[in-house]
Amino acid sequence: MSTVAIEQLKTGMVLADDIFIFENKLLLPKDTELTDYMIHKLEFYSIKKVKVKDSAPSEATAPASSEDDSYSQRLKHSQEFKEFKEEFFKNLYVLKTDFLDIANKDKKIEPEEFLNRVDSIIEHAGSQSVFDMLHCMREYDDSTFVHALNTALICHTFGHWIHLNEDDINALTLAGLLHDIGKIRVSDTIIKKTERLSPTERTMMQAHTVYGYEILKNQDIDERVKLAALMHHEHCDGTGYPKAYEASQITDFAKIVGIIADYDSLTSARPYREALCPFEVIKKFELEGLQKYDPSYIMTFLEHVSNAFINHTVRLSNGETAEIVMINKQFLSRPMVKTETQFIDLTKETNLSIEAII
Numbered sequence: 001m002s003t004v005a006i007e008q009l010k011t012g013m014v015l016a017d018d019i020f021i022f023e024n025k026l027l028l029p030k031d032t033e034l035t036d037y038m039i040h041k042l043e044f045y046s047i048k049k050v051k052v053k054d055s056a057p058s059e060a061t062a063p064a065s066s067e068d069d070s071y072s073q074r075l076k077h078s079q080e081f082k083e084f085k086e087e088f089f090k091n092l093y094v095l096k097t098d099f100l101d102i103a104n105k106d107k108k109i110e111p112e113e114f115l116n117r118v119d120s121i122i123e124h125a126g127s128q129s130v131f132d133m134l135h136c137m138r139e140y141d142d143s144t145f146v147h148a149l150n151t152a153l154i155c156h157t158f159g160h161w162i163h164l165n166e167d168d169i170n171a172l173t174l175a176g177l178l179h180d181i182g183k184i185r186v187s188d189t190i191i192k193k194t195e196r197l198s199p200t201e202r203t204m205m206q207a208h209t210v211y212g213y214e215i216l217k218n219q220d221i222d223e224r225v226k227l228a229a230l231m232h233h234e235h236c237d238g239t240g241y242p243k244a245y246e247a248s249q250i251t252d253f254a255k256i257v258g259i260i261a262d263y264d265s266l267t268s269a270r271p272y273r274e275a276l277c278p279f280e281v282i283k284k285f286e287l288e289g290l291q292k293y294d295p296s297y298i299m300t301f302l303e304h305v306s307n308a309f310i311n312h313t314v315r316l317s318n319g320e321t322a323e324i325v326m327i328n329k330q331f332l333s334r335p336m337v338k339t340e341t342q343f344i345d346l347t348k349e350t351n352l353s354i355e356a357i358i
């Protein structure tokens with residue numbers, strides 16, 4: 001057993017002792033094999049050193065990335081990803097403090113400062129797409145704040161996809177960042193509950209939209225940002241909340257933020273389920289979601305998301321590895337893929353599907 005400083009920890013090391021935080025709450029139990037996310041958690045709670053088992057495998061003994069690795073694997077090992085991740089978490093912790101002060105102490109929102117933080121994260125993606133970077137971060141967290149930052153980054157990307165001008169992209173990014181700020185006023189026991197919410201709890205959870213608007217309404221920011229907080233769970237078919245508005249009553253920014261926030265939630269891990277593969281999410285949207293969303297925004301979004309994964313390696317439901325070679329515009333969740341031996345059109349091989357991007 002050895003004592004290791006947090007900055008020296010590597011993924012794969014195994015804890016030799018339980019780690020406790022305030023009020024004797026167990027953070028990580030003994031024998032836990034550390035992941036990047038757990039190391040970030042230890043940093044977040046300002047734990048300086050931990051005891052690890054000497055026999056633990058470490059990153060140093062893990063196989064180095066090679067030409068045979070998938071694109072995602074190579075990206076995860078890259079310096080650019082390391083820098084992107086560091087910048088993401090550095091800004092996340094500052095944003096978290098700011099959000100709490102805005103919600104609880106009426107701190108004035110400085111849009112420029114928030115947007116500079118988002119820009120700085122985007123710049124750290126270097127030549128890689130932010131979308132790919134975020135895909136590699138899926139295991140990291142399920143918190144309101146990570147979701148806010150992910151949504152902001154995807155809103156920024158989407159703004160470019162639909163050719164908004166710079167001011168509108170900034171406003172949309174801010175709308176993504178602040179859309180769930182009302183959750184700060186919802187009890188943590190409801191936010192983190194892993195079982196199905198009771199009808200009363202669901203009503204309390206849904207109130208985050210109204211709380212968000214209340215928190216933002218007196219701030220000197222774009223009105224579209226405030227209305228996105230209020231309306232991002234409204235659906236075009238009138239099944240949303242808090243007002244069950246129809247399509248014509250929902251603002252464009254709320255429609256866009258709603259799509260992106262749903263996509264981010266489904267592709268992120270939650271306490272009660274693993275992250276869904278983007279193609280499973282696209283299938284879910286295709287099967288049950290299209291009427292809920294604005295047709296032009298949802299189709300643009302799904303088409304770009306599918307295209308972002310061209311040339312990526314995937315695992316098929318039969319366990320085989322394949323590469324996505326072409327998207328099928330009529331059926332975005334079922335592209336053409338290439339295995340070692342053949343091309344497979346997934347619209348024809350309906351017993352096969354994409355299980356994971358690897």
Ligand SMILES: [Fe+2]
Pocket residue numbers: 179180208232233261
């Ligand atoms: Fe929400």
